[in-house]
Amino acid sequence: MKNYRYCFKKLLKFIPAGFIAVMLISYGFPHKDSVEKSIRCLNLTNISCPRCLPQSARHIVPEKKTLCLKLSGRLGNNLFQIASVFGIARAKDMHFTLKYSQHLKHLKEIFKIESLLVNISCPENFITDVKHCSFSNVVLKYPNNKDYLMYGYFQSWLYFFSVEPEIRTMFTFQSKIRDEAQNILRNITQFHHQKYSLTNNNSMTYVGIHIRRGDFLKERNVKLGYKTAPALYFENAMEYYRKQFTNYIFIVCTDDIEWSTKNLGHKSTYYVHEAFYIDFAVLSMCNHSIISVGSFSWWSAWLANGQTVYYPHPFEKNTYLETKFSSHTRDYFPLDWIPIDI
Ligand SMILES: *[C@@H]1O[C@H](CO)[C@@H](O)[C@H](O)[C@H]1NC(C)=O
Ligand SMILES: *[C@@H]1O[C@H](CO)[C@@H](O)[C@H](O)[C@H]1NC(C)=O
Ligand SMILES: *[C@@H]1O[C@H](CO)[C@@H](O)[C@H](O)[C@H]1NC(C)=O
Ligand SMILES: *[C@@H]1O[C@H](CO)[C@@H](O)[C@H](O)[C@H]1NC(C)=O
Ligand SMILES: *[C@@H]1O[C@H](CO)[C@@H](O)[C@H](O)[C@H]1NC(C)=O
Ligand SMILES: *[C@@H]1O[C@H](CO)[C@@H](O)[C@H](O)[C@H]1NC(C)=O
Numbered sequence: 001m002k003n004y005r006y007c008f009k010k011l012l013k014f015i016p017a018g019f020i021a022v023m024l025i026s027y028g029f030p031h032k033d034s035v036e037k038s039i040r041c042l043n044l045t046n047i048s049c050p051r052c053l054p055q056s057a058r059h060i061v062p063e064k065k066t067l068c069l070k071l072s073g074r075l076g077n078n079l080f081q082i083a084s085v086f087g088i089a090r091a092k093d094m095h096f097t098l099k100y101s102q103h104l105k106h107l108k109e110i111f112k113i114e115s116l117l118v119n120i121s122c123p124e125n126f127i128t129d130v131k132h133c134s135f136s137n138v139v140l141k142y143p144n145n146k147d148y149l150m151y152g153y154f155q156s157w158l159y160f161f162s163v164e165p166e167i168r169t170m171f172t173f174q175s176k177i178r179d180e181a182q183n184i185l186r187n188i189t190q191f192h193h194q195k196y197s198l199t200n201n202n203s204m205t206y207v208g209i210h211i212r213r214g215d216f217l218k219e220r221n222v223k224l225g226y227k228t229a230p231a232l233y234f235e236n237a238m239e240y241y242r243k244q245f246t247n248y249i250f251i252v253c254t255d256d257i258e259w260s261t262k263n264l265g266h267k268s269t270y271y272v273h274e275a276f277y278i279d280f281a282v283l284s285m286c287n288h289s290i291i292s293v294g295s296f297s298w299w300s301a302w303l304a305n306g307q308t309v310y311y312p313h314p315f316e317k318n319t320y321l322e323t324k325f326s327s328h329t330r331d332y333f334p335l336d337w338i339p340i341d342i
Pocket of ligand 2: 166
């Protein structure tokens, strides 16, 4: 009975008062059993998919349409897509679901996002973004009385800052990955303590550094306008944190260890090179971040949720990539992130 009341209260939030009045006048009070059955269904689907409810229960849920997201690209792209389309759906008072795909299967192994997995067929009519790395009103302007397939990059924090707590809950690591990342940090800390004869009481500040180079240096990408951050940027960024903290460790994840070991200082600097999702988890468990380019960098910092230092020239001037950003690039880089220019 307690559950029933709890659920019913929860359910009431989703039903406009006028609707209930009309329902009561037309049909009398809804039968308790049918309400309970519907609530069970709502619980199962986490109110994310009215179409998944049995026909008999649909009248209980106000008719909302659904944004169905088709994922594309890799980890960082997928996180932008999920966060942004979730935010857009919320802003437009629509439901959010993910189209089942291989991407999703992999994401599920990394994050606890089971509650979002609904296997339904997505609509054909689709909406996409034009400027991948900026906020666009246009994708918010379509009417919300139709289901849509969402396909694009949506790489702007402006799409989802209003649902930040929910996004953080959604992107919680699976325990196995979290534990492995924690072990790595612990191991490095122990090693560091021994090396510098520190006591375990010295509280440590972890600064994650992500250095993306590899694919960004390929001729094709250079032509499109992709850039990498230069050595001096990392040096200045590390100095920024050295000035603030006494006991710190830099944790570096990179696809170019050779360049990094040659160009970065060595003191209190440790390299982690495991599966990409372990590196990602380690970076996002650090207290603060130094990022380079690309959405993997971006998300490791957003999840770490401390101070973030970034390289403010993500593209070469007069290139294709430049056309994907807003002129000030602040649609892409959150306002409290700190640019370090050189
Ligand atoms: C629905 O979920 C809530 C909390 O998630 C739970 O307390 C309740 O027992 C569930 N109700 C039913 C009918 O399954
Ligand atoms: C429902 O989904 C939201 C995110 O969409 C999540 O925060 C919440 O914990 C989920 N609730 C249940 C009962 O699964
Ligand atoms: C999703 O639904 C389709 C069609 O109903 C089915 O072929 C597919 O196996 C389902 N996938 C999962 C993971 O349940
Ligand atoms: C722990 O650190 C030591 C020294 O750096 C290293 O040799 C070892 O492989 C590490 N173990 C794990 C589980 O990371
Ligand atoms: C470290 O902490 C332990 C207990 O928390 C305490 O007994 C010890 O004196 C501390 N050592 C130093 C050097 O502060
Ligand atoms: C810094 O990060 C470590 C590792 O995730 C965490 O245990 C610690 O609580 C963090 N410190 C602060 C001050 O947030």
